[in-house]
Amino acid sequence: MISLDFTDMVENAPCGYVSLSPGGRMEYVNRTLSGWSGYAADQMIGKPFNGFLTMAGRIYYETHIAPLLRMQGSFEEFAIDVVKADGQPLQMIANATERRDADGKPLSIRLALIRATDRRRYEQELLRAREAARTGERSAEVNLQREHDTSELREQFIAVLGHDLRNPLASISAGVRILDRTVQTEKERQVIAMMQTTVMRMAGLIDDVLDLARGRLGGGIGLNLDFGKPLEPVLMGVVDELRLASPGRIIQAEFNIERPVNCDGQRLGQMLSNLVGNAITHGSSSKPVIVHAETRERVFELWVSNAGQPIPQAAMDKLFEPFFRGNAHASRQGLGLGLYIASQIAKAHGGELTVSSTSEETKFTFTMPLSAEA
Structure with missing residues (x-):
C-alpha cells in the first residue's frame, strides 16, 4: 500500500x-x-x-x-x-x-x-481580435455607405445634367426648323441638314445618359406597357429607319409575332435600334445584318445577328457594362451605353439579353416570358 x-x-x-x-x-x-x-x-x-x-x-x-x-x-x-x-x-x-x-x-x-498568465494573454488576444474585427466591420460599413452616397450623388448629377441639356437642345432644334423654311441655296440646305443630324445625335446621347442614370439609381428603366398594341409595326419602323440611315448595308428582317406581347414597344424598339446599330458598326460590311422576332409557346424572342470577327472573350465579359466600347475606334460615335441600356430594357421586361460569338456569326438574343393574358 x-x-x-x-x-x-x-x-x-x-x-x-x-x-x-x-x-x-x-x-x-x-x-x-x-x-x-x-x-x-x-x-x-x-x-x-x-x-x-x-x-x-x-x-x-x-x-x-x-x-x-x-x-x-x-x-x-x-x-x-x-x-x-x-x-x-x-x-x-x-x-x-x-x-x-x-x-x-x-x-x-x-x-x-x-x-492564468497564458490564459489571460490568450483571452486578451481574442478580445483584441474581436475588437479589430468589429472595427474593420464598422470601417467597411462606413466605406460602403460612403461609396453608395458618392455613387448616388454622381448618378443624380448625371440625371440632372441630362434633363438640363434638353432645354437648350430643344431651342436649337426649333431654330434649325425655322431656318429650314427659309433656305435659298444648296449649301444652306446642306448645313441645315447637318445641324438637324447633329441635334438628333445629341438627343440620342442625352437619352442614353438619362437611361444610364435610371438604371444605376436602383429604380431601373421605367416601362409603359401596352398589351393591346401590335409590336411588329414598331420593330419594322426601326428597321426601316436604320436602312435609310445606312444605305450601304443590307438589313434583313424576319418577323413571326402571332401572339400579343405585353411590353413597352418603344423600349423594345430602342433595344432593337441599339443592337442593329452595334451590328452595323462592328459586323462585316459585305454581309447582311439579320433581325428575327417571333412568339413561341410562352416566350417572345428577338435576335440580331451579323457576320464578322468574333468578339474576344475578354470583351464578352464586359459587353453589357456602361461606357464599354471594346476596340471601337475613337472616330466611331457613341458613349458605349447602347448594349448596357439594351440589357437594362431586357431586365425591366423580366427577360434576358445574351450574346454568342463565333467566327461565323455574332448573335444577340433577347427572350422574355409572354404574359398569361397572351
Whole structure:
C-alpha cells in the first residue's frame, strides 16, 4: 500500500492554496503560492488577503467575491490578480469555499489558485481580435455607405445634367426648323441638314445618359406597357429607319409575332435600334445584318445577328457594362451605353439579353416570358 504524505501534497500542490480566517486574514499559505508570489509564508500569514491583491482585484474581491461567499458558500473560477514581491501582477484563476460549523457560523475560507498568465494573454488576444474585427466591420460599413452616397450623388448629377441639356437642345432644334423654311441655296440646305443630324445625335446621347442614370439609381428603366398594341409595326419602323440611315448595308428582317406581347414597344424598339446599330458598326460590311422576332409557346424572342470577327472573350465579359466600347475606334460615335441600356430594357421586361460569338456569326438574343393574358 502506498504511503501518502498529505503535507507534501498540499505544500507542493500544482496550485496555490490559502486558508483565511472569517475576517479575511491569511492563516495558511502553501509553498507553491509562496514561490509564485516571492513572499515567504511568514510574510503573508496574519495579514489581510486583499492586501496582496491589485487595486482592481481588491475592489472586486470585497464587492463581489466576499459577499457571494457569505450567501452561497462558494464561488468558482473567478479571475484575480495577486501583487508579487517585485510589484508585478500575477494573474490567477481561483476557486473559493467557506467552511462553516453546524450552526452556519463561518470558520474559515479556503482558496485554490492557479496561474492564468497564458490564459489571460490568450483571452486578451481574442478580445483584441474581436475588437479589430468589429472595427474593420464598422470601417467597411462606413466605406460602403460612403461609396453608395458618392455613387448616388454622381448618378443624380448625371440625371440632372441630362434633363438640363434638353432645354437648350430643344431651342436649337426649333431654330434649325425655322431656318429650314427659309433656305435659298444648296449649301444652306446642306448645313441645315447637318445641324438637324447633329441635334438628333445629341438627343440620342442625352437619352442614353438619362437611361444610364435610371438604371444605376436602383429604380431601373421605367416601362409603359401596352398589351393591346401590335409590336411588329414598331420593330419594322426601326428597321426601316436604320436602312435609310445606312444605305450601304443590307438589313434583313424576319418577323413571326402571332401572339400579343405585353411590353413597352418603344423600349423594345430602342433595344432593337441599339443592337442593329452595334451590328452595323462592328459586323462585316459585305454581309447582311439579320433581325428575327417571333412568339413561341410562352416566350417572345428577338435576335440580331451579323457576320464578322468574333468578339474576344475578354470583351464578352464586359459587353453589357456602361461606357464599354471594346476596340471601337475613337472616330466611331457613341458613349458605349447602347448594349448596357439594351440589357437594362431586357431586365425591366423580366427577360434576358445574351450574346454568342463565333467566327461565323455574332448573335444577340433577347427572350422574355409572354404574359398569361397572351
